[in-house]
Amino acid sequence: MLLDMKSKFPTAQEYSSQKAHYAAMTVVDIRSKQAGITDSYKNQVLFNINQECMRLSVFEGEYRWHY
Template sequence: MGEPKSYPYVTKLDVKYPPLTVVDVPAMVAACTDSWFNQTLCKVNDSVARLGIFQGEYHWHKHDRDDEFFFVLDGHLLIDLEEETIDLGAWQGYVVPKGITHRTRAPEKVIVLMVETADIVPTGDD
């Protein structure tokens, strides 16, 4: 087994907001200076809600055991699948089923809520 891959994304898997805490998305968006930022907001049972603040494109990857839900809060998100591209605007969402190779792209800054299992590896299964 080789060295783990390095990616140019800021991915924080710690739970920022424990139960009984107000989740303050506008404050996180205002403080973000990264072009690709992903922070776990909270854990709900066996799943997590994550905030993504993206601009640019992610690499192609898949999750063999986990579905992913993307919900655009602000901006425009493209989800490339092998055969098509899903085009989402504010207040639209999409589930990428487990085992489907995909990547996300944001021509301009987008703010996305993601829901997935707590054990998922955001960069994909190698």
């Protein structure tokens, strides 16, 4: 099961280099964005805020770092 889970997730490099989906100061309905996700795992950068980013993460079942 662990090998299967690894194939579904981005590598550390892919995870840290994700681009923001929206420009700063864009108004986004986060609840509707979350409701539209049908994948069992989705982690995306919504905005860059100063030197940080705001992510939307959705997952079902076991999470690879929580076992």
